[in-house]
Amino acid sequence: MNSLMNKKYLVPVAIVITVVVVIAVIVSNPPTSKRGAQKPASKVIVETQSIQPADYQVEVSSFGVVKPRTQSSLVTQASGQILSISPNFREGGFFNKGEVLVQLDDRDYLAEVKIAQAGILQAKQSLQEEQARVEQALIDWKRLGNGREPNELVLRQPQLAAAQAAMLSSEAQLDKAMLALERTKIVAPFDGRILEKSVDVGRVVSTNAQLATIYATDYVEIRLPINNRDLALVDLPEPGKLAVAPVAFQSDLIGKQSWKGQLDRTEGAIDDSSQQLYVVAQIDEPFGLQDNKQSPLKIGQYLTARIQGKQLSSAIVIPTRAIYQGSYVYLVEDGKLLRTEVAILWQNSQDAVIIQGLKAGDDLVTTSLGQVSSGTPVAIAGVDSPKRPSARNKQQDDKAAAGKQVKPSAEAQL
Numbered sequence: 001m002n003s004l005m006n007k008k009y010l011v012p013v014a015i016v017i018t019v020v021v022v023i024a025v026i027v028s029n030p031p032t033s034k035r036g037a038q039k040p041a042s043k044v045i046v047e048t049q050s051i052q053p054a055d056y057q058v059e060v061s062s063f064g065v066v067k068p069r070t071q072s073s074l075v076t077q078a079s080g081q082i083l084s085i086s087p088n089f090r091e092g093g094f095f096n097k098g099e100v101l102v103q104l105d106d107r108d109y110l111a112e113v114k115i116a117q118a119g120i121l122q123a124k125q126s127l128q129e130e131q132a133r134v135e136q137a138l139i140d141w142k143r144l145g146n147g148r149e150p151n152e153l154v155l156r157q158p159q160l161a162a163a164q165a166a167m168l169s170s171e172a173q174l175d176k177a178m179l180a181l182e183r184t185k186i187v188a189p190f191d192g193r194i195l196e197k198s199v200d201v202g203r204v205v206s207t208n209a210q211l212a213t214i215y216a217t218d219y220v221e222i223r224l225p226i227n228n229r230d231l232a233l234v235d236l237p238e239p240g241k242l243a244v245a246p247v248a249f250q251s252d253l254i255g256k257q258s259w260k261g262q263l264d265r266t267e268g269a270i271d272d273s274s275q276q277l278y279v280v281a282q283i284d285e286p287f288g289l290q291d292n293k294q295s296p297l298k299i300g301q302y303l304t305a306r307i308q309g310k311q312l313s314s315a316i317v318i319p320t321r322a323i324y325q326g327s328y329v330y331l332v333e334d335g336k337l338l339r340t341e342v343a344i345l346w347q348n349s350q351d352a353v354i355i356q357g358l359k360a361g362d363d364l365v366t367t368s369l370g371q372v373s374s375g376t377p378v379a380i381a382g383v384d385s386p387k388r389p390s391a392r393n394k395q396q397d398d399k400a401a402a403g404k405q406v407k408p409s410a411e412a413q414l
Contacts, residue, residue, distance in 0.1 A: 068215030
């Protein structure tokens with residue numbers, strides 16, 4: 001009975017002692033493994049551009065609408081029925097200076113001319129008769145005047161002056177009638193084009209009636225606004241300046257077309273609505289077919305313009321896309337990013353001219369980074385970026401790693 005009780009207590013005690021011994025052995029002899037060195041943190045790969053000052057030609061962008069150099073209303077200074085019109089007297093028609101565009105009925109004016117001519121003949125006759133009387137009066141006075149000086153009345157000077165005045169009046173009446181007859185032919189005042197026609201054959205018009213709206217075709221003008229920050233970079237045409245800034249115009253109205261022009265003048269006041277200064281450019285011979293057979297310009301056509309500005313010497317020019325929030329860029333210095341504030345003199349969609357913050361030899365980051373902190377390690381693409389392992393090297397590395405698997409110690413195996 002006692003032996004059974006002893007076995008009942010000794011078995012659990014033996015199991016507990018065995019477990020404690022095994023745990024003590026394992027704790028005192030932990031498995032060991034060989035660990036490699038910690039891998040370095042990965043670097044951001046970026047592309048850079050070395051800053052090198054160079055001469056740079058500024059081109060200021062603008063826009064405007066084509067307007068005629070001269071636009072006016074063609075009116076008649078005579079009245080009558082329209083008998084004929086020129087084949088060019090139609091919307092879009094071209095005409096030359098001196099060309100007869102409209103012919104009015106001139107029969108009434110021809111009659112006035114003949115009446116004036118008749119008046120001249122009568123006045124001429126009266127003048128000749130009066131001159132004969134003056135000569136006869138002088139002869140009579142010499143014969144009967146007893147050596148005295150004759151007065152103007154004796155020599156019929158007032159009568160002679162009246163006859164001369166009548167002659168001049170008749171000549172003026174003829175000139176007036178001839179001018180009215182000439183005005184029955186409406187003549188083009190300049191080389192131009194018809195914008196809008198208001199009358200046609202058979203219409204009876206009165207004096208000062210509008211016949212058409214016309215404009216000159218020797219050149220057109222485009223009013224171009226210039227941003228205030230760009231004014232110092234453009235040679236503005238002012239009185240006394242001989243320099244003429246070329247302007248390149250483009251339009252997508254009928255395909256992509258281009259024209260060449262130049263600045264003509266600067267307006268004398270700042271525009272009230274935009275608070276900008278406007279310059280006026282001109283394009284010569286805008287309505288003729290160009291060498292590439294492109295379509296002529298149209299009045300009211302929208303054009304974009306690139307005005308040739310000043311040439312900057314030893315300028316630091318960087319891509320606009322490398323500037324963040326319009327105020328800073330990233331440089332690479334000692335393998336790390338360096339955020340640098342910059343001051344911009346001028347920029348467009350591609351280039352930016354920097355006047356402060358960069359110097360020759362700086363490595364400018366041209367890769368788009370977004371918000372990155374200064375001090376971030378980087379690797380320059382194509383220079384010090386890590387090379388990817390080949391397939392063979394990768395297999396060899398895998399085999400070496402397999403041979404170095406962790407093995408527990410002999411005590412641990414027990």
